[in-house]
Amino acid sequence: MAERSALAEGLRAYRLIAGMWMRSSMTYRTSFVVTVFGNLTVTGLDFVGILLMFSQVDSLGGWSLPEVAFLYGLSVTAFGIADLLLGSMDVLGARMRDGSFDTLLVRPAPVLAQVGADRFALRRLGRITQGAVVLCWALVSVDVDWSAAKVLLVPVMVVSGAAIFSAVFVAGAAFQIFAQDAAEVQNAFTYGGTTLLQYPPSVFGEDLVRGVTFMVPLAFVNWVPSAYVLGRPYPIGLPSWAAFASPLVAVACCALAGAAWRTGLRSYRSTGS
Amino acid sequence: MGSGRLYAAVAAGGFRRYATYRAATVAGVFTNTVFGVILVYTYLALWDERPHLGGYDQTQAVTYVWLGQCLYATLAIQGGGAEKDLMERIRTGEIAVDLYRPADLQMWWLAGDVGRALFQMLGRGVIPFAFGAVFFPMALPTSVTPWAAFVVTLLLATVVSFAIRYLAALSVFWLMDGMGVNQVLTVTGIFFSGMVLPLNAFPGALGEVVRVLPWAAQIQMPADVLMGETDPLRAFAFQAAWAVALLAAGRLLQSAATRRVVVQGG
Numbered sequence: 001m002a003e004r005s006a007l008a009e010g011l012r013a014y015r016l017i018a019g020m021w022m023r024s025s026m027t028y029r030t031s032f033v034v035t036v037f038g039n040l041t042v043t044g045l046d047f048v049g050i051l052l053m054f055s056q057v058d059s060l061g062g063w064s065l066p067e068v069a070f071l072y073g074l075s076v077t078a079f080g081i082a083d084l085l086l087g088s089m090d091v092l093g094a095r096m097r098d099g100s101f102d103t104l105l106v107r108p109a110p111v112l113a114q115v116g117a118d119r120f121a122l123r124r125l126g127r128i129t130q131g132a133v134v135l136c137w138a139l140v141s142v143d144v145d146w147s148a149a150k151v152l153l154v155p156v157m158v159v160s161g162a163a164i165f166s167a168v169f170v171a172g173a174a175f176q177i178f179a180q181d182a183a184e185v186q187n188a189f190t191y192g193g194t195t196l197l198q199y200p201p202s203v204f205g206e207d208l209v210r211g212v213t214f215m216v217p218l219a220f221v222n223w224v225p226s227a228y229v230l231g232r233p234y235p236i237g238l239p240s241w242a243a244f245a246s247p248l249v250a251v252a253c254c255a256l257a258g259a260a261w262r263t264g265l266r267s268y269r270s271t272g273s
Numbered sequence: 274m275g276s277g278r279l280y281a282a283v284a285a286g287g288f289r290r291y292a293t294y295r296a297a298t299v300a301g302v303f304t305n306t307v308f309g310v311i312l313v314y315t316y317l318a319l320w321d322e323r324p325h326l327g328g329y330d331q332t333q334a335v336t337y338v339w340l341g342q343c344l345y346a347t348l349a350i351q352g353g354g355a356e357k358d359l360m361e362r363i364r365t366g367e368i369a370v371d372l373y374r375p376a377d378l379q380m381w382w383l384a385g386d387v388g389r390a391l392f393q394m395l396g397r398g399v400i401p402f403a404f405g406a407v408f409f410p411m412a413l414p415t416s417v418t419p420w421a422a423f424v425v426t427l428l429l430a431t432v433v434s435f436a437i438r439y440l441a442a443l444s445v446f447w448l449m450d451g452m453g454v455n456q457v458l459t460v461t462g463i464f465f466s467g468m469v470l471p472l473n474a475f476p477g478a479l480g481e482v483v484r485v486l487p488w489a490a491q492i493q494m495p496a497d498v499l500m501g502e503t504d505p506l507r508a509f510a511f512q513a514a515w516a517v518a519l520l521a522a523g524r525l526l527q528s529a530a531t532r533r534v535v536v537q538g539g
Contacts, residue, residue: 031452038456045460049469053315055476057322060315181296188307196311203318208310 013109017117039126061203073135074222075197078161080128093183160246161221167253174264287388327474339405343398355386356438360451422505429512436519446530
């Protein structure tokens with residue numbers, strides 16, 4: 001009961017802070033529209049790169065353009081949702097350096113909700129939009145014999161993928177408590193992760209695929225479930241039920257990230273001045 | 274004579290300023306290395322499918338990737354160098370102080386940015402490049418001449434990179450806010466410098482166009498000189514022409530801007 005009310009309280013605090021930032025960004029409407037468009041273009045460059053590659057070849061690592069677009073759409077949409085919800089967490093290190101993190105600790109609201117909603121930026125809808133557009137195009141142009149299970153798996157992938165990336169953001173935030181200046185390491189796992197997943201697993205070395213399956217289980221965002229949908233061999237010989245394990249992996253990741261966050265928060269030492 | 278010492282001091286200041294953040298530098302090295310590994314595998318798959326794409330073989334494509342990671346922060350490909358501070362100073366009006374200084378505005382900021390670039394190169398660029406050379410097959414020259422020519426192209430690339438960003442920063446005199454310009458800098462920098470794909474692998478007419486734009490001076494030219502794919506003198510001429518043209522344009526815009534400068538808040 002107490003656990004549940006803490007969650008409700010956190011969500012309420014998140015909604016209030018995010019709402020405040022939204023109102024603030026809506027004050028300058030033109031600027032807002034321009035930044036959404038800018039975000040869409042910047043994040044869409046990766047897909048332009050993929051299109052350029054496919055202007056020279058018909059397949060990459062044995063995968064066709066619609067299949068790669070399917071991976072891209074899933075990776076970018078899932079990451080975009082996590083980025084929208086928790087993407088401002090990379091300023092946490094700066095907040096600790098200048099001491100403003102202490103302010104968050106004394107406010108009567110869960111710290112994670114405050115940090116997550118900090119500088120909530122609706123312009124990040126740009127990434128989600130372009131990811132979703134590519135995903136829709138991939139869904140209609142990919143050569144798949146659609147069944148109920150395959151259709152259902154698509155939204156499941158987006159939601160569990162977003163949860164897995166969110167866990168990475170929270171774990172990264174916990175890491176920043178220990179390594180304040182080294183916030184950029186987190187980018188290797190967040191932005192690096194979403195870039196990695198835009199390409200077929202067959203492109204990468206076995207060890208790398210094994211690493212993102214068992215150590216940082218990003219493979220469950222799209223690679224493993226997509227193998228089922230597209231009828232491709234499973235990466236590193238995983239059993240076929242693994243395609244449906246994404247929600248479980250997401251829950252486990254979130255639990256671990258939550259534990260890491262609480263550990264980090266307990267060991268936080270203020271700069272003191 | 275005295276002014277040379279002044280700009281050297283400004284450059285040293287730029288170097289030291291970035292050298293202060295050691296943990297951030299280590300983190301940047303790690304991130305560049307991770308991105309390098311991801312890109313290397315995708316390029317290897319691409320060149321596997323189309324050997325000799327853009328005149329490169331696989332080892333040359335790998336070398337290009339690691340050079341790109343090495344120069345990403347050095348040349349502030351996605352922005353974030355001197356122009357960021359300059360924009361902020363124009364926005365806040367602090368630029369008035371800079372205009373009072375007995376130093377040339379453009380040279381002052383160029384010197385600071387060269388210092389920054391030198392640190393980013395040594396502190397952040399060399400390690401990912403060395404990592405690539407150790408763990409992946411690369412096409413590196415064994416004689417001194419290509420390396421010497423490579424150093425010259427890097428210097429020219431730094432100047433061209435600064436000249437582009439200086440022009441962008443001056444636009445804030447009219448726009449009052451650098452957010453939109455920064456986004457344009459990021460998109461154009463990443464795309465036209467060849468971070469997405471080497472410019473010589475761009476298809477058809479698009480390829481013809483991007484290879485003569487100033488951004489081609491940033492990664493494509495140093496890469497081609499290092500790997501002996503182009504005549505160094507031709508590369509120097511291309512880079513120097515753009516450097517002179519863009520710096521001159523910066524001067525023109527600067528004199529137009531300072532004539533109409535109205536310091537906010539004063």
